Amino acid sequence: MTIRHHINDDLLLAYASGNLAEGWSLAVACHLAMCPECRRKLAVAEATAGALLEELPPEPGPENSWDRLKARLLSEPQEAAEPVKRPAKATLPEPLRTYLGGDLDTLKWRSMGTAKQIVIRTNDNETQVRLLRIGAGTPVPEHTHGGRELTLVLTGRFHDEVDSFGPGDLEDADGSLTHQPVADPEEDCICLAITDAPLKFRSRFMRIIQPFLGI
Amino acid sequence: MQIRVPEDFRSLQGSYFWPKRNFVAPVIHGFDRAVDCGMTLAIYPLTGKCNDGAAMMRPQRAAPRKDKTRQVMTTDQNQDGSLPNDLSTKLVAIAASADMVAFEALFREFSPRIRAYLLKMTRDAQASEDLMQETMIAIWRKAGQFDPARGHASAWIYTIARNIWIDAWRRQRRPVFDPDDPALVADPEPDAPKLMEAKENSAAVHAALKNLPKEQVELIKLSFFDEASHSTIAERLGLPIGTVKSRIRLAFGRLRTALEDLK
Numbered sequence A: 001m002t003i004r005h006h007i008n009d010d011l012l013l014a015y016a017s018g019n020l021a022e023g024w025s026l027a028v029a030c031h032l033a034m035c036p037e038c039r040r041k042l043a044v045a046e047a048t049a050g051a052l053l054e055e056l057p058p059e060p061g062p063e064n065s066w067d068r069l070k071a072r073l074l075s076e077p078q079e080a081a082e083p084v085k086r087p088a089k090a091t092l093p094e095p096l097r098t099y100l101g102g103d104l105d106t107l108k109w110r111s112m113g114t115a116k117q118i119v120i121r122t123n124d125n126e127t128q129v130r131l132l133r134i135g136a137g138t139p140v141p142e143h144t145h146g147g148r149e150l151t152l153v154l155t156g157r158f159h160d161e162v163d164s165f166g167p168g169d170l171e172d173a174d175g176s177l178t179h180q181p182v183a184d185p186e187e188d189c190i191c192l193a194i195t196d197a198p199l200k201f202r203s204r205f206m207r208i209i210q211p212f213l214g215i
Numbered sequence B: 001m002q003i004r005v006p007e008d009f010r011s012l013q014g015s016y017f018w019p020k021r022n023f024v025a026p027v028i029h030g031f032d033r034a035v036d037c038g039m040t041l042a043i044y045p046l047t048g049k050c051n052d053g054a055a056m057m058r059p060q061r062a063a064p065r066k067d068k069t070r071q072v073m074t075t076d077q078n079q080d081g082s083l084p085n086d087l088s089t090k091l092v093a094i095a096a097s098a099d100m101v102a103f104e105a106l107f108r109e110f111s112p113r114i115r116a117y118l119l120k121m122t123r124d125a126q127a128s129e130d131l132m133q134e135t136m137i138a139i140w141r142k143a144g145q146f147d148p149a150r151g152h153a154s155a156w157i158y159t160i161a162r163n164i165w166i167d168a169w170r171r172q173r174r175p176v177f178d179p180d181d182p183a184l185v186a187d188p189e190p191d192a193p194k195l196m197e198a199k200e201n202s203a204a205v206h207a208a209l210k211n212l213p214k215e216q217v218e219l220i221k222l223s224f225f226d227e228a229s230h231s232t233i234a235e236r237l238g239l240p241i242g243t244v245k246s247r248i249r250l251a252f253g254r255l256r257t258a259l260e261d262l263k
């Protein structure tokens, strides 16, 4: 696999520092599973954080801090970590399988035009996370909506006027981009798409007309 | 373990610190049933390793003295800002034999820095103390997972503190890849420079940081030690977001080069 579109440094730094919301982080983590080069970059970022942590001026705490900690170590049972069960083979990388509750062959897709989708729930309220299955040769749905969009190709390819994205490639579009990507004709393209969460309206009327207003 | 929301945090909600929060971020308090620990050493099952001697009686570390320069050094630091004692050795000892002496030494040396980090992230003294304690517990329990070949000890400790902060403070999960996942794409160059494997590589990180332009280091510090997005940081510094991004790119380019030169 030759990945040409990687995690850019500021996105990687936001992920490494914990300041990136869960939805965006899911796309970053899946790219990391597919890309040894970016894993090495992450190691450099975390080594930097560790070095900066060593350089931080110490913050004195309560007198009894160690005693409290030791008391806890002695009183709380040490639960044995559950051994992680892994399949012998997998198509989709972790952590995506955990979020989906299974691998590619177990998924229940919902149709939306020429594409199919699965909505993935996270605990952040700023992103919308979906797994998309775009029919071979058909356009990627709702691709230009104005906000930020991260798209990670898992299987297949899509292309637009200027570029092509294959397995592992991460497209980071900031909304200024207006293009119409299309899945390559050979096979369906499955990708993870993260977008800014859509506006939520309190009024039922607004929620009903929202799709027609395109907001 | 009980979960409660500290009074002072409730008053923070909706304030300028947390304008976007509409949820309650509880802080874990694990000490509501703390026992009197005067006798604990006598009943600790691994007393062979336990020594309640000089180490326990050592007074609290003196407050850091402030230099005129931006660098605040403490007496236990090397010239390059690193800590002199080998954290890796301590972690390995903790994992191998539940070495409480090594763990206490690690606590004395490193917990004030973990607390400092968490204070920067939460701006709440109680939360930073509680989350520091959670971090130390996790270090004790997970020491066996620390692999000196996969990274440097302070980086490993940083990731544990960060994950506890994300979990407890931001109330989000942290998606991570699984290094043993069958779907993981393995490194085609297994002999590629194993970063931070040797102790001198830690010194290399400090040295590389020293050689970076000041504004790049400040930006990286802000990124790691503040709960703010890069666009917020750009706004605060009065810089265009593009400048912030290009400084980050320059800084990491140089850090990577410095570390890969060690091959």
Ligand SMILES: [Zn+2]
Residues within 6 Å of the ligand: A003, A005, A006, A007, A031, A035, A037, A038, A039
């Ligand atoms: Zn990459």
